[in-house]
Amino acid sequence: MVKRWTLAPVIEGSIPSSLAIFMRTNSKLLVQKRQWIQEFIREIKNNTSCTDCHRKYPYYVMQFDHTGHSAKTGNISDLVRKTVDFSRIWKELAKTEVVCANCHHIRTYKRAKHKASL
Numbered sequence: 001m002v003k004r005w006t007l008a009p010v011i012e013g014s015i016p017s018s019l020a021i022f023m024r025t026n027s028k029l030l031v032q033k034r035q036w037i038q039e040f041i042r043e044i045k046n047n048t049s050c051t052d053c054h055r056k057y058p059y060y061v062m063q064f065d066h067t068g069h070s071a072k073t074g075n076i077s078d079l080v081r082k083t084v085d086f087s088r089i090w091k092e093l094a095k096t097e098v099v100c101a102n103c104h105h106i107r108t109y110k111r112a113k114h115k116a117s118l
Contacts, residue, residue, distance in 0.1 A: 034083050041080060045098060052103035063104045064096035068111075 045059035066072045072095065079089045099107065 030083050034080060037080050037083075037086060037089060041076065044093070048098040050100040050103050051097040052099055052107070055100060057100050061101050062098050063101055064093065065099050065104050065107055066096050070095050 042059045045062035048062065049056045050062070051065075064076045073088075073092060076089065076092060076096070079092060
């Protein structure tokens with residue numbers, strides 16, 4: 001019979017205190033790292049006007065559009081949520097342009113229409 005790892009020792013409080021402290025500290029550091037990256041992304045969006053219409057909108061209207069020049073490895077928001085290494089997020093950001101939600105939808109529509117005509 002294969003023994004599976006469970007959270008039972010954690011819940012029961014039977015793990016060594018040093019491990020519990022490490023887990024708590026590591027969790028806090030990950031949360032801080034994620035918050036820092038989210039703030040960084042928010043600043044990019046707040047300080048950049050739309051590539052297409054050249055208007056400035058609040059960060060929650062702006063989106064990263066992968067330009068298609070190189071392979072997309074993931075959505076920026078997914079990479080931030082997973083708290084991957086910042087250098088990987090930075091490389092993915094380099095493959096994008098900042099556009100407003102309306103222009104992003106227009107670009108996506110045109111790409112889909114173009115692919116359908118091929």
